[in-house]
Amino acid sequence: MPNIHDIAKKAGVSVSTVSRVLNNYKYVSEEKRKAVQKVIDEWSFAPNRNAIGLIRGETRMIGVIMPYNNNQAFDQMLHGVLNRSREMDYSVAVLPTKYDKNKELEYLYMLKNKWLDGVIITSRANDWEQILPYVKYGAIIACEFTGHPEIGCAYIDRYASYVDSFQYLKERGHEAVAFTTARGRESKSTQQTIAAYENVFGAVPDRYFISDCYSFEDGYRAAEKLLGLSDKPTAIYANGDEVAGGMYRYAASVGLTIPQDVAILGQENQPIGVALDLCSVDHRLVQVGEQAFDLAVRRSRDKVNIPYRIIKRSSV
16 A cells, blocks of 8 residues: 655655645645646555644544433534534544443543544543543533633533522522432532522422433423422422423323423423423533634633523413
């Protein structure tokens, strides 16, 4: 198989000229560019992009560490990353972990080995102390706030959004409020949700908190449990519009009227929420992904706060 040295010899140019042609640099004469391209076409030469990346000192590849795909929050962040990667002609590697700490570190090792220019962490399993040693090998960007000066982040103030959401329900006359989360109490996001609830309503009744909710089906089952209580809640804050949609479906199936019998507040302004006219807390996660990508490409350590909004519709 020919290499760039063979092409240079055949075309009568230097190896550096061949490299410039392969990388589409501007400053190559048209005559030399045509000579190199002619040999490439004759030999059907396909360059080793990993080798070229090492020569250039970059791969134009950004890795996105995410626990799951087919999850509305992470899919929105990934969508933002892909928006910007297309505009800037970068490739994106999706790196799923299922919150496996060892898998997460394996992906960071890809950064160390120069297979990636940077890594965006949408959600993590490891403590920052395990992640920080890898910042010397490339950009590491978080999709949550971190005070570590070595790590840039694009984030929303989740705690403030949870407080505002619960306060909104309270202002609408609700005191018996339940909520769902994805992960259990070990999750920082869940801890923030609980703290926000306690800030507005006081101690969380165990029966009003259900975790492991990710899908429409999970929302249906959660509503079946919550609305079957003797002291059922008058409002439910779901951790996503898909989950909220399942709650809506269950409530309708047992003849409950929304919001008169039960108010439902979702998250992330998904199509199902628009279709059902669900009130939703929009954390603007597409913009979080876009900003995180920009920070990764610039290798920036800036902290970018993305504002959230409560979209008020008829379900509350």
